[in-house]
Structures are given as structure tokens and as C-alpha cells.
Amino acid sequence: MPSAAAKSLAKLMRDLDFCMLTTRRTDGTLHARPMSNNREVEFDGDVWFFTASDSNKVREIEADPRVSLSFADPGNWTWISLTGRASVIHDEDRKRELWLAELERWFDGGPESPQIALIRISAGHAEYWNGEEGGEVDFSRE
């Protein structure tokens, strides 16, 4: 059974499409860029993104998988900070399952292309703020 905080978090994430994915460059500095999860995935502790296989983020994740995701909807006083481990997934079935036609705007080739990979972020810990409310989720206990 998910905790009350985990349920609140999943509910907030349902409405948030974009986030910033922060990785580490090899020189130790942090590096963030906007990512979209296309609101297609019911959040269960894993967040999935498509990426170009040869992107900086793939290189940075392979060098250090400890990443964070920041979701922000300031108009609704909602913020989520999620810390986790990222992995780069090349599985064609999984890519086909998560592929959406609108992704063709961002990526040349379909889910079969080796130039396109998935990033899976397995959440370790999350914190959320929603108006005067807020909470923390420790995924090792969920």
C-alpha cells in the first residue's frame, strides 16, 4: 500500500508534464535541462524519458547515475524534487510501448532506431510542496 504522501505525490505528478533533469558533468558541475514525460505514465516510482542515444545526458548518466528531477508549477504553488538513479535503456519493446506519435517532432526515427534510447529514473527520495501542504516519500519504504 502506498503511503498517503506517495499518493499525494503521484496525484501532483499527473498534472506536471515538464521537469528539469539535473546531472553532473565530468568536471563535477551540475547540468540541468527541461524534459517532458508526456503525461502518459502513472507514476509508480519510475520516471521515463526518451533521449538521443549520443546526448550529453546519456554520457553524464553513464558516468554518474545520481540525478535529480525538479517539477515546478509556480502558478499552483506546486514543486516536486525527486532524487534517484538514472539508467539508459535500449530495449526495443519498452521503447515501442512508451512511444508516442508526437515524439516524431523531437526525434528522427521511431522507437526501433538505435539513435533513440530511454532514460529510466528510479526514485530514491522525493519531497513536494503544494500550497501550505508538503511531504516526503522514501521509496525504499514504499
Add this chain to the structure above:
Amino acid sequence: MPSAAAKSLAKLMRDLDFCMLTTRRTDGTLHARPMSNNREVEFDGDVWFFTASDSNKVREIEADPRVSLSFADPGNWTWISLTGRASVIHDEDRKRELWLAELERWFDGGPESPQIALIRISAGHAEYWNGEEGGEVDFSRE
């Protein structure tokens, strides 16, 4: 003379009050939380925030000053990622200069209180996305 990209960045930042500040915990995992800069500061490469002197973020910055800031306004397709070095500033004159009455909501005591400090983030590099536009700013060259 600021570059065209630096001018675009400063213009975008003027409308963005909140951001997520990402620091590193001592175990190496990343840690982000929302921060407000109260829209009071014309961005010139430094971003200022008030903080409680004994907060986790102060401890994390003192252990590793390499931080990032993520600004997001998905409704306007605007994102900013800023990487820089943070320092904790206790200067009372500077605190008085940047203090706003509305901060009393968040902090007990005024700018004279040693329990309240400033965090200054000196930008090293920034990247921004605004609709189909975007750019990068290297502050060592500005």
C-alpha cells in the same frame, strides 16, 4: 557590453520569481528545493536568496559550493538552467539592502538577525529555452 544572449536571459529572469536550487548532500546525492528571489534583483550574473543560517542548504553549500538553479515557466515554454558557485553571506548591510517586509512571513527576525543569512550564487554558465528560441551564456566572457 552584455551579449545578446545575456540580455535575453536577464529579460526572461525578470518574470521568474521561483526556482529550484540544487545542492549536493554529503553522500553525493542531489537535493533540490524551491526558492524565491522576490523579483527584486536585476540579474547581472548573481542571484541572491535569504535563508535560515542553520539550514541544510547552508551546510550543503559550505561542503560543496557547486550548485544549479532551474527556472521553469512551462505555460510560456520557458526554462532556464544556471550553474554557478554559491556562497553564504552574513553581511548585515547587504541583508538590510535586500530585505523585504514580505520576508517576515518566512523568517523570524529581521535582517539584523544572525539566524538569517544570504546565499549568493555567482553564475558560471546558463542555458535557456524560450519557445523555439534558446541560447547559452558563459559568464566568464560577459
